[in-house]
Every structure is written in C-alpha cells, then in structure tokens.
Amino acid sequence: MENELQVKLEGNLLTFLRAMGIPIWVKREPEPVLTPQTESLSWSALEQTVKACTLCPLHQTRLQTVFGSGDPTSPILFIGEGPGANEDRQGLPFVGRAGQLLDAMLMAINLDRKNIYIANIVKCRPPHNRDPSPDEIAACTPYLRQQIKHIQPKLIVALGRVAAQYLLKSSVSMNKLRGHVHTLSPENLPVMVTYHPAYLLRNPLDKAQALEDLYRIRAYAGT
Secondary structure, three states: OHHHHHHHHHHHHHHHHHHOOOOOOOOOOOOOOOOOOOOOOOHHHHHHHHHOOOOOHHHHOOOOOOOOEEOOOOOEEEEEOOOOHHHHHHOOOOOHHHHHHHHHHHHHOOOOHHHOEEEEOOOOOOHHHOOOOHHHHHHHHHHHHHHHHHHOOOEEEEEOHHHHHHHHOOOOOHHHHOOOOEEEOOOOEEEEEEOOHHHHHHOHHHHHHHHHHHHHHHHHHOO
C-alpha cells in the first residue's frame, strides 16, 4: 500500500510540474547494445549465426537469409546492397535477371562466379526491395566485416550506389566514385566501384561503362 501511494504521489507531482512547463528529466536505463559475437567464429559458424539472426526487424519478413556464395578464398569480393525477391526465395545472392546479367558481365572478363565471392551489406531482403535502413545496415555490419576478415580479398568491388557509399562512408555520386581505386577502412583494402546489375537492366546504355569498370577491375586484380 505504501509503495502504491508513493507511486501515485510521484505521478501527481510529475503531472503538476509538466503543467507548469517545468522540464522533467527521468533517468532511463541504457538501451542494450546488440552486437553479434562473431570475432572467433569459423566460416561455417558465422553462416549459421547469420541464418539464426534476429537483430533487426528484417528477420520478421524474410523467407531465408542470404549469406553469400562463391569461393571464400577468392582474391576478389563483390558486395551488393541486399537480397531481392528471388534471392530471398533461393537463399543465394544475385539470381534472376540481375544475376544472369552479372554472370554475363563476369564472363566478358573471363571470370566465373564460382571463382569469386559475392555477398551483400544486409543478409535479409528489405521489403519491396527498398534501400536498407541505417539500423539494418548497422545490425549486419559485424557479419560483413567478419566475412571480409575471413576472405582477405586483394580487391573489393562495390556493386551499386548503396554498397559503394556505405563501404566508403561517402555521399559522392556513382559517376565520381567509378574509375578510381578507393580504400576500405580500417581494413586498408582497395575498393573499386561499378553499377549494380539491377540498375543496368533499367539503364542499358550504361552497360558499356560497366564493362570498362570490369576491365579495370580485372587488370587491377591481375586475373
């Protein structure tokens, strides 16, 4: 009874002070920081951790996670922004029409997706294929960083604006990011930028520029 009376009096006091326009500072407990414990995980354990991840709301709408595919010992790591509808269904990155175009682009420079590794910034599909939110990216970042640590690529290729701007912490346009070798921090790894295959499906005139990017990528990686 005493506790109930104290709570009621405190509530009345807060109401009275607010009515007088006096700001009230209420001590709150800090929000828990949800950081995946990925530092010591093996590649297979990391994949299983991603598969069970519930750190952001995207897990509520996904069909399955998309960890990545290809050769995790490859010197080249391609990174896109996130899975689409086809990827969500199959659990693999870059399938459907965008994946077919990526395969054709790789073939043009004598590469095969079996000989590279392909991953995304976020491992679950954002609804309606929207851009991933900052919170969603933050939740997945430790997973991507550990993938990069395991693979230790000689070159990272950012596919599209979202991936490029996220990796390089930049708001510079694609036109200005393309054609240069950037540096990923803190890993100190080289990054090159080209168009996302889905963008090229909508803007086929830019395929020639994308092919130029890929030739530069192949020359830099020495493949």
